[in-house]
Amino acid sequence: MHKPGHVYLVDDDAAVRDALGLLLLSHGYMVRSFESGEQFLAEVDAGSDGVAILDVRMPGLSGLDVFDQLRAVDSELIVLFLSGHGDIPMAVQAIKQGAFDFLEKPCAEQQLLDKLDDALEVVRGRSQSRQGQQAVDKRLATLTQREREVMDRVLAGKLNKQIADDLNITIRTIEVHRAKVFAKMGVRSAVDLAQMLAGKAA
Incomplete structure (x- = not known):
């Protein structure tokens, strides 16, 4: 049974993409993987619902660069960062700017699944809120x-x-x-x- 809300996995390490992608698929998540921030931004509508798991350090656009671009267009995508030990201060700063949370590599499977469920709960809440607003608009009309x-x-x-x-x-x-x-x-x-x-x- 699929869990509502897409998960977008953005990491330049193919082994990480494969391992996390298979883990998430096995737990019923709808997953799309991207090898770069550029590919992700080109292929995913910033207005989409879901959770983006961004590696902090990537060639070209870093996870932080991608996050900045999503913020610039008021994207509702929820961002979780995957960070190496040295990237934690940057990830913490990103949380202050609106990122949902960060996970330190290598992350425990259950920790990732728990964080993802928390993030998707926010996605579901936003979706229900929008549906409620649309229902009120229809009645007003x-x-x-x-x-x-x-x-x-x-x-x-x-x-x-x-x-x-x-x-x-x-x-x-x-x-x-x-x-x-x-x-x-x-x-x-x-x-x-x-x-x-x-x-x-x-």
Whole structure:
């Protein structure tokens, strides 16, 4: 059974790529391997979901160079570094800049799998959050212009009478619009509605 989220393994050492690639495949991960940072950046969309395992030291673009380029385009790929002993200070600095973690070579199999599962849990959380936001957007799109006007005023804490005065329509009409807004948005109260839209904004 495949675990959701791709794993991108970037290392110039073919033996490392083969060993880690086979390990991850045997545990159900979807793995793609790359022999250089340049190849990885050329073939993988920076907007992809997943985890990139980057060797710190590679000919050409280093893992840190690749990480910098991913950051420059606001990539959501989660980065784990593979570092030799002398590279640990660099890896720690990268974590301060947003990398997920680093593993010292040679890394224990279970340590790698545990770190990878932690990183993929973040990937799944982001994906669910995006899906939730898309669902809210779809519901908002079903509202009429008048319903949006009523909703905005409800969220501002205005009473039905105040909204009726603002829009120059009857309180009864406001009650109808308000009920339709709640029905279309799938909420039971103004508080629920505010929480839903606050989550979208976050």
